Amino acid sequence: xxxxxxxxxxxxxxxxxxxxxxxxxxxxxxxxxxxxxxxxxxxxxxxxxxxxxxxxxxxxxxxxxxxxxxxxxxxxxxxxxxxxxxxxxxxxxxxxxxxxxxxxxxxxxxxxxxxx
Amino acid sequence: xxxxxxxxxxxxxxxxxxxxxxxxxxxxxxxxxxxxxxxxxxxxxxxxxxxxxxxxxxxxxxxxxxxxxxxxxxxxxxxxxxxxxxxxxxxxxxxxxxxxxxxxxxxxx
Numbered sequence: 001x002x003x004x005x006x007x008x009x010x011x012x013x014x015x016x017x018x019x020x021x022x023x024x025x026x027x028x029x030x031x032x033x034x035x036x037x038x039x040x041x042x043x044x045x046x047x048x049x050x051x052x053x054x055x056x057x058x059x060x061x062x063x064x065x066x067x068x069x070x071x072x073x074x075x076x077x078x079x080x081x082x083x084x085x086x087x088x089x090x091x092x093x094x095x096x097x098x099x100x101x102x103x104x105x106x107x108x109x110x111x112x113x114x115x116x
Numbered sequence: 117x118x119x120x121x122x123x124x125x126x127x128x129x130x131x132x133x134x135x136x137x138x139x140x141x142x143x144x145x146x147x148x149x150x151x152x153x154x155x156x157x158x159x160x161x162x163x164x165x166x167x168x169x170x171x172x173x174x175x176x177x178x179x180x181x182x183x184x185x186x187x188x189x190x191x192x193x194x195x196x197x198x199x200x201x202x203x204x205x206x207x208x209x210x211x212x213x214x215x216x217x218x219x220x221x222x223x224x225x
Contacts, residue, residue, distance in 0.1 A: 040217055041217055042120060042203070042205075042214070042215030042216050042217045042218065043159070043203070043205075043213075043215040044215070045212060045213070048212075058212070059212075090158060090159070100211050101211060102146055102147050102164070102166065102207060102211070104149070104161045104164065105161075105213065106161070107158035107159050107160070108158060109157070109158050110157075110158055
């Protein structure tokens, strides 16, 4: 199985433009997550979804929005990109969806985004 | 605030043993994860500890002491492919993962 796929692999974006990072999983996992990873910092949670139809804010949600219309897809949108959003973005999923899960998170390959 | 501390970088020799430490201060504790991340790739799961003690899985072992807020990852018989970053993450009282910045492990022949 493919597991988790993300698109695009990398992107250069002009400041002020909008962009949607795509994430799809085929493991039928309930929970999905978006992280950003910056040099010298740990992974930081942007938004999450415990199950289809629900979303929640993570540690750094400002400037980002998500939707979870179905189990498989969890797109992340930057409405008006700023240079501080230059980062590597990882999507992840886990089986448990109760919001009290200790299940392992599995990661997609990441999207490298540069905002100029 | 919540804090996960790991050394930034470590160097070890092929065939040797290395211990990567992680200390944490979090609001609540529901388990500790170790992930491996090769450069330019996604993190991949290595281990999960929720009870005190040592969990062994092949060449890798993970130890947890909840009273000390401390864990370590032990890698034996090091191979060149073990060159990677090792990420420590704690599941807090809200069941959200708090991540350390990672330890970059360099293996020399």
